[in-house]
Amino acid sequence: MNRKKPKNVFVSGPISPHFIGESIAKHQSKTTIGAHDLFLGQVRADVIEGKPVTAIEYTAYEEMANQKLHEIREATFERYELNCMHIYHSLGTIKAGELCLFVFVSSPHRQEAFDAIRYLVEEIKAQVPIFGKEIFEDDSYQWKTNT
Structure with a gap:
């Protein structure tokens, strides 16, 4: 495992489209990249009961979450040919329609980017101790279960 220090992936509040656009734009000068892929997680306005x-x-x-994300990140770099990877997750109250997860990978080739992004998102959902409390219109709530 790499000796790099785990990065803090958490941002307070929703992830803005402007931030996402800036993140993508910063990669235009990296000419060894042939493909980018990204995943945006958005809060759904589900109706439950x-x-x-x-x-x-x-x-x-x-x-603990940053350490686990670091381990997933390093394993993903070992498994796929990637130039770079960025992961951001919201903390706090995120309204329905707002973005809460931004995962972005760059690779010389598209298939590696496609495969890596799917692997990353599934590993994040399965392994990282991030908890969501669904807040209902009447201010009641329930803890969300990842599926």
């Missing part, structure tokens, strides 16, 4: 979800409040064991 007749009650609309208006937001999700995200919390995490940040140190």
Whole structure:
């Protein structure tokens, strides 16, 4: 495993489209990249037992989550030919329609980027201690279960 220090992937509040655009634009000068792929997670306005979800409040064991994300990141670099990778996840209350997860990879070839992004998102959902409390229109809530 690489000796790099784990990065803090958490941002307070929703992830803005402007931030995503800037992140992509920063890679235009990297001419060994042939493909980018990204995943954007957005809060859905699900209706559960007749009650609309208006937001999700995200919390995490940040140190543990950042360490686990670091391990997933390093394993992904070992498994796929990637130039770079960025992961950002929201903390706090994110309203329905707002972005809460941004995963971005760059690779010399598209198939590696496609495969890596799917692997990353599935590993994040399965392994990282990030918790979502679904908040309903009537201010009641329930803890979200990842599927």
